[in-house]
Structures are given as C-alpha cells and as structure tokens.
Amino acid sequence: MRQIKQGSAEKLLRAAIDLISERGYHGVTTQEIASSAELSEKTLFRHFGSKQNLLETALERFQYAEEMRVLFDEQIVWELEIDLLAISKKYHAIMNRDRKLIMIALKDEVHIPGFKERRLQHPRQLLTFLTDYFIAMSEKGKIACPNPIMQAFTFMMAQYGAFMNDLEAGTNYSGISLDEFIQENVKIFVRSLTLPATPCEKELQTR
Amino acid sequence: MRQIKQGSAEKLLRAAIDLISERGYHGVTTQEIASSAELSEKTLFRHFGSKQNLLETALERFQYAEEMRVLFDEQIVWELEIDLLAISKKYHAIMNRDRKLIMIALKDEVHIPGFKERRLQHPRQLLTFLTDYFIAMSEKGKIACPNPIMQAFTFMMAQYGAFMNDLEAGTNYSGISLDEFIQENVKIFVRSLTLPATPCEKELQTR
C-alpha cells in the first residue's frame, strides 16, 4: 500500500499548492486542503504533522538553476538571436510551470528558515550563465561594446517583469501576448548589441 | 479635536499598511495594528468598523496614472535618452513610494470589489502614454522602425521587473543598483531605436 500512501501525500501537496497560491497560507484551512484533496483532515496531519510542514514540503519543489545550466551547456549555438530566444522561452516555461509556487513565495506569509536564500540563488545563477555567455560572445567578436553583467541583468529583468505581469495581470494589456513580448525584447537586444562597428565612446565616458 | 481624530485614523492606516504589507492581511491582528499605532483596538473599530474596511481605506491611496500624465505633458523634451531616463526615474519613484501598498495588492488575500481593476488601469495608461510618445518621436523622425506598442510594452516590463526584483530580493545581485539598471536599460533602448538609418527589413520580414 505504499503507492496509495504516496498518492495521498501527493494529492495533499497539490491541493495545498493550489489553494495557498490563490488565497495565501492563512487564507486557507487544513480542512479545505484536505477535502480539496478528497481526504480527511486527519490524514493530512498524519502525513505532515502540521500545516507549516505541509507547506515546507511543497516548497521544496522549486528549483530551476540546474535546468538552465543544461540549456547553456547543450543548446547554445552562438547565434545571438537564436540563443536569446531559446533562453527566454526556457525561462518562461520553467517559471510558468512553477507559477503557483512562485505566488506562494511572493505572498511569503510564513517564515521558513533558509527558504528565501535558496530561492534567490536560482536567478543569481542564471545571471552568471548569461553574463558568461555575453562575455564569450564578445570574445568571439559577435557582439559589441559590452558591460556584460549589466546587460545580462537588464535582459533578465525584462523577462522577470513580463512573467510577473502575466502572473498577476494576465491579459491586462489587450492583444499583447507573452510570446510577442519575447520576440520584441530579443529583437531589441539583438539590435542593441550587434552594432555594425559603431564605436561606443559614449559608454566609455559614462563609466 | 478634529485634528486628533484624523491623526488617529492616519496612524492606524499607516500601521495597517506597514504590518499587512509584511505579513499579509490574515497574518496580522487588529490588536497588533492598534498597538503598533499606539492606540487601542477599540479605537480602530470605532474609526473603521471592520478590519476589511480599514484595509480598503488604506488601499484607496494607490494611484499614479495622473502623475504620469503630468510628466508626459510637461517634462518631455523630445530627446530620447533624456526622456526615457526621466520616465524611468519617475516610475520608480512612484512605485517605491507605494511599495507597501503594492506588496499588499500582490498578496491579494482579501477580495475587494473593483480594486484589482482600478489597480491594473494605471499601468495600462502608462502604456498608452509611452506608445503615443514613441509614435510622436517616430513622426518627428527621431527614432526608427517602430512597433510602438510592443516597444513601449517591453520598456515597461523591464522597469516592472527591476522594481519587483528590488521589492522582494533587495540587493540579491551584489553590486547592481536600481540606478545602474535604469541607465543601462535606457542605453539599450536608445541604441536599439536610434539606428543610424540602417534599414529594418529584418523586422518587416518577421511580421
């Protein structure tokens, strides 16, 4: 009967994620979580001991740095537009998969030791990957005039903003889709980074 | 004694915003709010009748479209870099001023009729202003090759992402400040939009 037990725990975790991401930790009762999982409240406590532990277990699923590393190791073709598109799409795919966990982390009502730190480490890693990519591209002579960290950061912030906007506002801006944004944003970076040998004295001045 | 009454209501509102933005609506008790405002719980209920009404009153302070309209009407000098910088700085100034209200809205635990709609309308207006600005700049021949709505949207998303990142992660990325981001992002858009008469066939193809 091990499978059935795991099935129950799984159902409870999913129900918890669904409900807490919508209404917040304190906005949902253990009773609701249990019956949403079609189990009794008692079973919830037998599995997880406490509401907080249920949440902690659920949150352990959030991680994406590793997947990003694989992307940078295996899918890069050293063609700016193609690579930036692939990176953007992967980023949004992962973020959308975990969007409920991200909502919970954002509401952040319960203090879970070490969780915030673990969470913030993923985008930091992505920044490193992207910066290294820009540096390498620069060394290959394929892009120009880099302040690679800041450009990587700026690229990430745009992705993050679009994701967050989609997360909370959905289709607030009529007729603009996430996909269109990705296309346009990549184009802007491509145009900005592949200057046809135009010098960049202006940048050198300001820093 | 009107002043004293207003002083108390104000203190309660501020305390409510502070606490709820940190711990969420259900994570804070009326008792805590009252004593954080150095007033009795009774006074809280005498002023606002209910906890929910206290929150609703607090949230009425969020608005920025009007301030943005003034900026676009009065501060624009039709010089891309200068204008984008001014717009960015104004945006972050407003958002930072209201960051606690934005946190509350994000946690979004309590359903307040019409609030979400009212909230989403501000960025939509900003998008309109910025799009019109790009169109005008294009007509003046100062920027090139516009898909103005998407470019305005992309610019906004970058700002939003940087703000949200700052809001929840603070100084997660060592040594990168919001101000540096603003500078870099504006530069990227300037470079991308002011192509020195390079044709844009590539864009025309893809759409």
Next chain:
DNA sequence: CATTAATGTCAGTCACCACTGACAGACACT
C-alpha cells in the same frame, strides 16, 4: 485468519481573533 498499514469518523481541546457593550477619563468649546 491474523496482522499491518492507510484511512475515516467523531468528538473534543485550546488558543486566537474579530468585534461589542458598558463605563470612565481627558480635553475642548460654549
């Protein structure tokens, strides 16, 4: 059949919390 593991039911505990009523003190204005 006996055992074991997972679950359910039921009844209940204990703490917390939004909210109230009755009463009283402080202060201003007339």
Next chain:
DNA sequence: AGTGTCTGTCAGTGGTGACTGACATTAATG
C-alpha cells in the same frame, strides 16, 4: 459648569481553526 468628542479599559461573545485521541473500517499480505 455643562456638553460633546475622542479615547481608553475591561470583560466579554461567538466563531474558527490547528491539532489530538479513541475507535472503526478497508484492503493487502503472509
């Protein structure tokens, strides 16, 4: 001095919600 306004204290009420213990049920397993 009297009146009105704002505030505080105190002692509640009613509801809810996390969590528990005792006992029964179901089904798989040896």
